[in-house]
Amino acid sequence: MQLLNSNHSMRRREMLAATFAGMLGACRKPAAAPAKRTNILFVLADDQSWLHTGIGGSKLVKTPAFDRLAREGMLFTNSFCASPSCTPSRGAILTGRHMWQIGEMGVLYGTVPPSLPLFTHLLEDAGYQVGFTGKSWAPGNWQAGGLKRHPVGKEFNRRHIEERLPPGISVYDYAANFEDFLTARKSGAPFFFWFGSQEPHRIYDEGLGLRFGKKLADVDVPPFLPDSDEVRGDIIDYCAEIDYYDTHLERMLKKLEELGELDNTLIVCTSDNGMPFPRAKANLYDYGTHMPLAIRWGKQRQGGGSTDAFVNHVDFAPTFLEAAGLPVPQGTTGKSLLPLIKGEKQEGRDCTYTAMERHTWCRPEGAGYPMRAIRTATHLYIRNFAPDRWPTGGPDFVSSNKTFHGDVDGGPTKDFMTAPANQRKFARQYALAFGKRPAEELYELASDPHQMKNIAADPSKKELKTELWAKLEGYLKQTGDPRIAGQDPWQGYVYHEESGYGATFNRSLSEEERKKAIARKAVR
Numbered sequence: 001m002q003l004l005n006s007n008h009s010m011r012r013r014e015m016l017a018a019t020f021a022g023m024l025g026a027c028r029k030p031a032a033a034p035a036k037r038t039n040i041l042f043v044l045a046d047d048q049s050w051l052h053t054g055i056g057g058s059k060l061v062k063t064p065a066f067d068r069l070a071r072e073g074m075l076f077t078n079s080f081c082a083s084p085s086c087t088p089s090r091g092a093i094l095t096g097r098h099m100w101q102i103g104e105m106g107v108l109y110g111t112v113p114p115s116l117p118l119f120t121h122l123l124e125d126a127g128y129q130v131g132f133t134g135k136s137w138a139p140g141n142w143q144a145g146g147l148k149r150h151p152v153g154k155e156f157n158r159r160h161i162e163e164r165l166p167p168g169i170s171v172y173d174y175a176a177n178f179e180d181f182l183t184a185r186k187s188g189a190p191f192f193f194w195f196g197s198q199e200p201h202r203i204y205d206e207g208l209g210l211r212f213g214k215k216l217a218d219v220d221v222p223p224f225l226p227d228s229d230e231v232r233g234d235i236i237d238y239c240a241e242i243d244y245y246d247t248h249l250e251r252m253l254k255k256l257e258e259l260g261e262l263d264n265t266l267i268v269c270t271s272d273n274g275m276p277f278p279r280a281k282a283n284l285y286d287y288g289t290h291m292p293l294a295i296r297w298g299k300q301r302q303g304g305g306s307t308d309a310f311v312n313h314v315d316f317a318p319t320f321l322e323a324a325g326l327p328v329p330q331g332t333t334g335k336s337l338l339p340l341i342k343g344e345k346q347e348g349r350d351c352t353y354t355a356m357e358r359h360t361w362c363r364p365e366g367a368g369y370p371m372r373a374i375r376t377a378t379h380l381y382i383r384n385f386a387p388d389r390w391p392t393g394g395p396d397f398v399s400s401n402k403t404f405h406g407d408v409d410g411g412p413t414k415d416f417m418t419a420p421a422n423q424r425k426f427a428r429q430y431a432l433a434f435g436k437r438p439a440e441e442l443y444e445l446a447s448d449p450h451q452m453k454n455i456a457a458d459p460s461k462k463e464l465k466t467e468l469w470a471k472l473e474g475y476l477k478q479t480g481d482p483r484i485a486g487q488d489p490w491q492g493y494v495y496h497e498e499s500g501y502g503a504t505f506n507r508s509l510s511e512e513e514r515k516k517a518i519a520r521k522a523v524r
Helices: 002-027 064-072 086-095 119-125 174-184 229-258 313-323 412-418 420-425 427-434 459-478 511-523
Strands: 039-045 074-076 129-134 191-196 265-271 294-296 305-307 351-356 371-376 379-384 440-444
Touching: 039 229, 039 313, 064 229, 064 265, 064 294, 086 119, 086 313, 119 129, 119 191, 119 313, 129 174, 174 191, 174 229, 191 229, 229 265, 229 412, 265 313, 351 459, 371 459, 379 459, 412 420, 412 427, 420 427, 440 459
Parallel strands: 039 191, 039 265, 074 305, 129 191
Antiparallel strands: 074 294, 265 294, 351 371, 371 379, 379 440
16 A cells, blocks of 8 residues: 555656646747858959959949948948959959969969868868859869869869950850859758859950940050050940840849848858959969959948948858858968958958069079069058069060060950050150060058059158068068068979970970060060
């Protein structure tokens, strides 16, 4: 009897405990659903200078998609690439480090050292679906250094434009390839997608700008270029390709809206380096390094804002990692832009640093033209470490692209300026674009926004010049630039180009090809 009573009491206690636990459970808040991770769309034009956007005030371009990102997000008016050359610029983006910190990623047609952590791989390892369309990290051979997986994920370039396109326009249907990527991703997985437009890189279809309805009279020719119809036509052809690539971005934004993903996607739109014209691309002047940049991040940043804080492409990697909730690798030089995007103040945004070593193979033995620069709101200071060399490769060495002055992209403007009669007629512009330069350059931006009057030798600027060089030198030492230590690893890096140039370039160029190039020069 006592045992029965004991069992009955135990069952009663168990029932009361279960009831009480149920009551507690009913009072608790339900567990929060896991936060939806941020998607990232990175848009990188190829060779577009900062001032060629509609929202930036240009009459030459129509960029409604870029303008929308800036209106609904933030426009950055002082954004600079790390290096004004495709491969090192893209390497700096992927690593968050300056071109002097990334080894063979820091030269055109280089490779990717596997020891460098790439933000794309870190995102992929954390469950992000990673892919690209168009031009990714390039040009170069990413496998030659021992890397085992693509720097920018899975390629989506299968879809092509069906109708006939003008010469120089990529056949890839970028927007359709983005749709394929979105369709292929795992359900619920966050994504990172790299849209690498191949426009407005040369070549251009001459007359394309006129067919797009652009007018020669609307061109504001920068004063370091000759003001001629040939140059004006070349500029509007370049602008027409900007218009074209923006239409694909517009379609991508529309697709994200249809899927309800737009406001959960951090969208960054910029360019790798400046316009492919003399004294622009492959130079540390603003037309080579000053980049368009618009960033939209849904409710994280309600639109209409702009900032003149100095930002650099090395800042993108830590920005993407922080947005994804991931730690930033030790050794990353850049700083996240998220505080600026959210409208907060951020220290250390009063200047930026840019650099260049080797662009094309246009000097004997693969020598580059080493430059470093500091850019502030008021001045640009450039240190040229080998002023005895030609900054463009010079008039006598046949470069890897079988031309002279190989660091200047070929096209109507280069042809016009290097014609003997025009060298004399536009002597100042020719000297600025193709001539040798002193060890130091200093430009006062308020009076000389196009950086044409070097005041480094002015005695009254000695203190300012010393101050800027000290700040630049200190930063280079702090970040481990081999150039400051008197070293030049870049000249020894292989030039991984499919056509067989590079370390064997001087031997691989046949005598017949060399004679043809010299003959073309004589005709000019």
